[in-house]
Amino acid sequence: MSALPHELLPDNATVDTNGSLCIAGCNVLALAQEFGTPLFVYDEDHIRIRCRQAREAFLGSVAYASKAFLCLAMAKLICEEGLDIDVATGGELHVALTAGVPAARIVMHGNNKSTSELAVAVNAGVGRIVVDSFDELNRLKALGRSTEHRPKVLLRITPGVEAHTHEYVTTGVDDTKFGFTVSSGLADAAIQRTNELDAVELVGLHAHIGSQVFELRSFQRAVEVVARFAEPYGLSELSLGGGLGVAYVEGESAPSIGEWADAIAVACAKVGFNTPVSVEPGRALVAAAAITLYEVGTIKELDGIRTYVAVDGGMSDNPRPVLYGSGYETFLPRALNSKRNKQVRVVGKHCESGDLLVREGRVPGDIAVGDILATPVTGAYGHSMGSNYNKVLRPAVVFVRQGDARVVVRRESYQDLLRNDL
Numbered sequence: 001m002s003a004l005p006h007e008l009l010p011d012n013a014t015v016d017t018n019g020s021l022c023i024a025g026c027n028v029l030a031l032a033q034e035f036g037t038p039l040f041v042y043d044e045d046h047i048r049i050r051c052r053q054a055r056e057a058f059l060g061s062v063a064y065a066s067k068a069f070l071c072l073a074m075a076k077l078i079c080e081e082g083l084d085i086d087v088a089t090g091g092e093l094h095v096a097l098t099a100g101v102p103a104a105r106i107v108m109h110g111n112n113k114s115t116s117e118l119a120v121a122v123n124a125g126v127g128r129i130v131v132d133s134f135d136e137l138n139r140l141k142a143l144g145r146s147t148e149h150r151p152k153v154l155l156r157i158t159p160g161v162e163a164h165t166h167e168y169v170t171t172g173v174d175d176t177k178f179g180f181t182v183s184s185g186l187a188d189a190a191i192q193r194t195n196e197l198d199a200v201e202l203v204g205l206h207a208h209i210g211s212q213v214f215e216l217r218s219f220q221r222a223v224e225v226v227a228r229f230a231e232p233y234g235l236s237e238l239s240l241g242g243g244l245g246v247a248y249v250e251g252e253s254a255p256s257i258g259e260w261a262d263a264i265a266v267a268c269a270k271v272g273f274n275t276p277v278s279v280e281p282g283r284a285l286v287a288a289a290a291i292t293l294y295e296v297g298t299i300k301e302l303d304g305i306r307t308y309v310a311v312d313g314g315m316s317d318n319p320r321p322v323l324y325g326s327g328y329e330t331f332l333p334r335a336l337n338s339k340r341n342k343q344v345r346v347v348g349k350h351c352e353s354g355d356l357l358v359r360e361g362r363v364p365g366d367i368a369v370g371d372i373l374a375t376p377v378t379g380a381y382g383h384s385m386g387s388n389y390n391k392v393l394r395p396a397v398v399f400v401r402q403g404d405a406r407v408v409v410r411r412e413s414y415q416d417l418l419r420n421d422l
């Protein structure tokens, strides 16, 4: 029945004299009033601090995995903080380049990069291409005939490590669509094949075991497998991908970025791997930086069953509960420190019973239609995974910092919904 634990809020969250939530000096109820709902509110300095922590913790480079949340302002912020940026499609690459990110600081991923995506990446001069398949090597070879550029590549290898996370975000086991498997010899074959190609320069290896990973041992096992595998080839770069988990609900606790780095360093020392390791965190940099604000539209009390609280968004702005069964907390920003003594299910406005945001949520007993309701830790894989299902408009995103709020992604309009229709 407790109030929301403040650890789940962005770093610069405070309570004003009326008991309502402010982030970076901005009252969130005023933000909802000014910019409408649903609304993603990001604490900009929270992201900047996480970027600095990551850069300090790792000797190798840190690339932000942009699929967690990407827009022009975000790409610029990442650049200002000295991180590289990891993109996995032509679309993400386009946003990063448009934001002015120098191509040399872009890492191009993807398990099925098309020839045209590769051509844009190679011609732009991206810093690294992470090669995922033999077909991709063939495409790069063909491209090599028409371009002067000789991209530096890493090979994505699959270390056969269980990450102990949701099946849909497990990527390091042998049975996966990603990369070249170490255990079956595919990874060795890929190295040979790559070394035969003039079109690319093989500089290192990449492994990414999954996402929302809490067990540091899993990262350590990946280091052991990859370092042992890499040794005879004398490759100088190793990127260990992202995947560090974050706490979403009361009682969860995740390792810090510093603890993640320490665990990786320990594993490297153990196997005598002296090259600085690079990483690609996404979620750990942005998830806890944001909350989503919604307006409560209907409350349906079913005696002896449950109470449904319906808000003006849903699976179109946060599909994680539907995709992975992910849990979230919920609270009323007008009464941040009030006891949450009413059990509710928070649902969206889509035409599906599966459209839920918080399966077992708790809110203060006086919740009413018209209240602003919030879910914390929505900064990663919410806006980026959003959709226009039911022709619901994608929410606006605001960055708040030192008392100022700026819209970085405007709310969609009905005209936007028709822009591609002929």
Ligand SMILES: *Cc1c(COP(=O)(O)O)cnc(C)c1O
Residues within 6 Å of the ligand: 065, 067, 068, 086, 109, 208, 210, 211, 212, 241, 242, 243, 244, 280, 281, 282, 283, 284
């Ligand atoms: C998704 C992904 C990441 C980031 O994962 P997080 O869990 O958000 O840290 C990093 N690298 C690769 C290759 C990925 O696919």
